[in-house]
Amino acid sequence: MDKLNRCPANYTPLSPIVFLKRAGSVYREHTSVVYGSVRFTWAETLDRCIRLASAISSLNISNGDVVAVVAPNIPAMYELQFGVPMAGAVLCCLNVRHDARTMSVLLRHSEAKVIFVDLQFLEVVHEALHLLSQQKNAKVPILVLIPELNSRQNSQYTDPAYLTYESLLSNADRNFKIRWPEDEWDSIALNYTSGTTSSPKGVVYSHRGAYLNALASVLLCEMMSMPVYLWTVPMFHCNGWSFAWAIAAQGGTNVCLRNVTASAIFDALVEHKVTHLSGAPTVLSMIANAQPHERKPVPHIVQIVTGGAPPPAAVLSTMTKLGFHMIHSYGLTETYGPSSVCVWKPQWDSLPEEQQAKLKARQGVPHLGLWDIDVKNPETMESVNADGKAIGEVMIKGNTVMKGYLNDVAATEAAFDGGWFRTGDLGVMHPDGYIELKDRSKDIIISGGENVSTIEVESILYNHPEILEAAVVGRPDEYWGETPCAFVKLKGPKQVTAESIIAFCRARLPHFMAPKTLIFQDLPKSSTGKIQKVELKQKARALGSITKRQSKL
Structure with missing residues (x-):
């Protein structure tokens, strides 16, 4: 048995590129991409991606070189998820909300040689490239413009100063030989976390991890053959939570949206008979709180995967009533997006609605691409008691954990210290083996020696009938050290007082x-829909410390 060896017949490196190759044959006449009036089949998408790979190679891109892109969820963005690795290069999707300074820092750190830019973001990228050109020894990438694709007859931008996406494809080789990875550990993508620009963290994905996480994502969202997937998650975020590759695996239809709004979501659900979508809790809130003129009856049960911050139980309950089957997942950029799923059990169907929503809000168990998820004492590395009370750090191990951070050995070693990936999230393990987040380690509030989970406080706030969005951070307090400070956005004109909402929380x-402090305002968000607590913490600190006399009231 030990003398049996690998050979081309029984071993090929895992890569999600194979999903596109298969889809282009098995589902060749099926619609692959929808964008306004634009339609492509899987045969056409395969052809376009091969030509894209050829075009990228013609720009002197070698194996392992980085190709960046700044674009919303449009067909070109989807094609780049395959075309770049098919050229042997590494795809780096940059957040469209980055300012020019941040982009210039990330372009230098990644050493990108080419950057594809949607016309909408050309001005900020031009400024970023100008800043980059002024830095010593910095190399400025080749810019390729992606004009708006309104139709196949009117798809080219005529300004001769630019290389353009469609012109590159039109002059490319349809018979280009795909550069398959020689080793499945080869890098396929580079994704930056939302850390500071002074010390960017570039998360490196492998072909193997991307392949496995895409298949795991298909399974966790119960995706059958030829689904219709609505793109509400940005493709620049963890390559669309790995769904960019997953949809090809199942020969599905990608419904692309440049701008995500409640009305656009409901229109797409009805027009295209969408079966699946994904979104952060802010997307759920957008749907759940859509105005009557924006809503349309959902024609069938739609599977929706949510992740990011734990969704409030009240929002989950509303979404179920609207006709969505909620699947709660959990993950990080470092885990290719989804890494766990709250697997629903039939015996929970008979529980009261409120209890069902609380169960569904848990982060659950590892998906099939992982080895394990645990909650551990970060000092001793011992598992905490599975009693739903003992708090520890959520740690992850398996094939769908990143290769590491680009050019940052120290950060990589720290993240993997102890043989597990340390998430920085605090949670508990329930007796049934399901994990539940309690907070980020940096967000937990310690008040008078007691740990205050901001997630638990926010969950109560979301149960208030007048509250649309809520976030809780710590405010300095002379007596207690710090106390909860809530920032709240209401559903309509102000009809409640801060005091009445605080009383609502104290009763529960x-x-x-x-909260001892409550402020009404719009909440700052990242491009992926996460509430920016860093800004809110700064504002809470700027309020100053609550005095000892006020604290004891």
Whole structure:
């Protein structure tokens, strides 16, 4: 048995590129991409990606070189998920909300040799490239413009100053030989976390991890053959939570949206008979709180995967009533997006609605691409008691964990210290083996020696009938050290007072957990829909410390 060896007949490196190759044959006449009036079949998408790979190679791109892109969820963005690795290069999708300074830092750190830019973001990228050109020894990438693709007859931008996406494809080789990875550990993508620009963290994915996480994503969202997937998650975020590759695996239809709004979502659900979508809790809130004129009856049950911050139980309940089957997943950029799923059990169907929503809000169990998820004491590396009370750090191990951070050995070693990936998230393990997040380690509030989970306080706030969005951070307090400070956005004109909402919380929480400060305002968000707590923490600190006399009230 030990003398049996690998050979081309029984071993090929895993890569999600193979999903496109198969889709272009098996589902060749089926619609692959929808974008306004634009339609492509899988045969056409395969052809376009091969020509894209050829065009990229003609720009002197070698194996392992980085190709960047700044674009929303449009057909070109989808094609780049395959065309870049088919050229042997590494795809780096940059956040479209980055300013020019941040982009210039990331372009230098990644050493990108080419950057594809949607026309909408050309001005900020031009400024970023100008900043980059002024830095010593910095290399400025070749710019390729992606004009708006309104139709196949009117798809080219005529300004001769630019290389353009469609012109590159039109002059490319349809018979280009795909550069398959020689080793499945080869890098396929580079994704930057939302850390500071002074020390960017570039998360490197492998072909193997991308392949496995895409298949795991298909399974966790119960995706059958030829699904219709609505793109509400940005493709620049973890390559669309790995769904960019997953949809090809199942020969599905990608419904692309340049701008995500409640009305656009409901229109697409009805027009294209969408079966699946994904989104952060802010997307759920957008759907759940859509105005009557924006809503349309959902024609069938739609599977929706949510992740990011734990969704409030009240939002989950509303989404179910609207006709969505909620699947709660959890993951990070470092885990290719989804890494766990709250697997629903039939015996929970008979539980009261409120209890069902609380169960569904848990982060659950590892998906099939992982080895394990655990909650551990970060000092001893011992598992915490599975009692739903003992708090530890959520740690992950398996094939769908990143290769590491680009050019940052120290950060990589720290993240993998102890043989597990340390997420920085605090959670508990329930007796049934399901994990539940309690907070980010950097967000937990310690008030008078007691840990206050901002997630628990936010969950109570979301149960208030007048509150649309809520976020809780710590505010300095002379007596307690810090106390909860809530930032709240209401559903309509202000009809409640801060005092009445605080009283609402005190009636449902231990008093030390209830907010002592409450501020009405719009909440700052990242491009992936996450509430920017860093900004809110700065504002809470700027309020100053609550005095000892006020604290004891």
